[in-house]
Amino acid sequence: MTTMAHETRDVRDEQPGEIRRHELAGFLRSRRERITPEDVGLPRGQRRRTPGLRREEVAHLSAVGVTWYTWLEQARDIQVSAQVLDALARTLRLDGSERAHLFGLAGAIDPTPAASCTTLTPELLDLMDRLEPVPACVQNSRYDILAYNRTYGMLLCDLDEIPPEDRNWMLLAFTHEGWRSAISDLDSVLRIMAAKFRSGMAEHLGEPAWKLVLKRLTDESAEFRELWERHEVVQSLPSKVKHFHNPYVGPLSVVHTDLWLGRDCGARMVTYTPADAVSGERLEALRELATARS
Incomplete structure (x- = not known):
């Protein structure tokens, strides 16, 4: 028989790294x-005894090895990448505080959009x-949407419904x-976006945040993989008219x-001013709709 004395860890004998691993495992x-x-x-099945998900299910949903994930829950001394932590956070549906706690316990830097971006001042x-x-919105150089006003939040879809890490x-x-259905001339836009992303990534090849976005794109989009393999590059284009088909007010030309x-994270404010009177009226209608829903 296993006694309680055998099950209880004596944290007094543990080093900080061990304590952190056990906390991570328990979390x-x-x-x-x-x-x-x-x-x-997933189907529940009739013989499920484990409360919630099984380890192998978490591993499968996060695209990591079952043995590796088991070791993680056993507090083994293994290395955990930011990409894997991001996948686990998504699978386990962690909120912002829980996600920060996960990365903190793992001793890793969360590469997703930083809520503490220094450019996001109250005045801005x-x-x-x-x-x-x-x-209007604020984006960084890898196209994370860090903040936006109410009209932008309903420009291509209801952005409030998108988790912050997916914006x-x-x-x-x-x-x-x-989002895709609201973009006119989608094929051309995607080709330009992929080429601009490759151009921008040249200066950030070793950064986890950029590698995480690239991994998600290559994992989740066959279109992106095909465009990425072309190795096309293009620098930022000057201001120009874009066309959207807003799901609430119809076509827009902006x-x-x-x-x-600033130059710290390539942050910029993106604005879409109406290109014609009709689009101006429709943006006003969209603003009224967004205000009523907020």
Whole structure:
């Protein structure tokens, strides 16, 4: 018989690294047990005894090895990449605080859009609100959407419904059907976006955040993989008219303008001013709709 004395760890004899690994193991286990099979589209089955998901199910959904994930929950001394932690956070449906805790326990830097971006000052957020009904957002150089006003939030889809870690123009353009359906001349836009992303990545080849976006794109989009293999590059284009088909107010013609905010993370404010009177009226209607829903 195993006694309680054998099951209890004596944390007084553990080194900081060991304590961190055990905390990580316990945290993963607790979050795994709260997710039901139905939450992730899996059948429950009749012989399930494990509360929540099984280890092998988490490993499969996160595209990691079962043995490797088991070692992680056993507090083994193994290396965990930011990409794997990101996949686990998605599978386990961690909120922002839980995600930060996961990366902290693993001693890793979360490469997803930084909520603490120094360019997101209260004055800048107020300015975007004052630009209504002109859609405006702040993006960094890898197209993470860091902040946006209400009209922009309903420009291509309901952006509030997208998890913050998925609010990336590249990811949405290649993987989100609602976002894609709002873009006129989608094939041309995707080709340019892939070429611009390759150009931008040349200066960030070793950065986990860029590698994470690239991995998600190559894993989730055959279109992107085909375009990426062409090795096409293009620099940022000057302001130009873009055409969207908004799901709420119809076709829009807008002038895209980048207002650069600093060189630290390539942040810029993107605005879409109406290119004609009809688009101006429709943006005003979109602003009213967004205001009513907020």
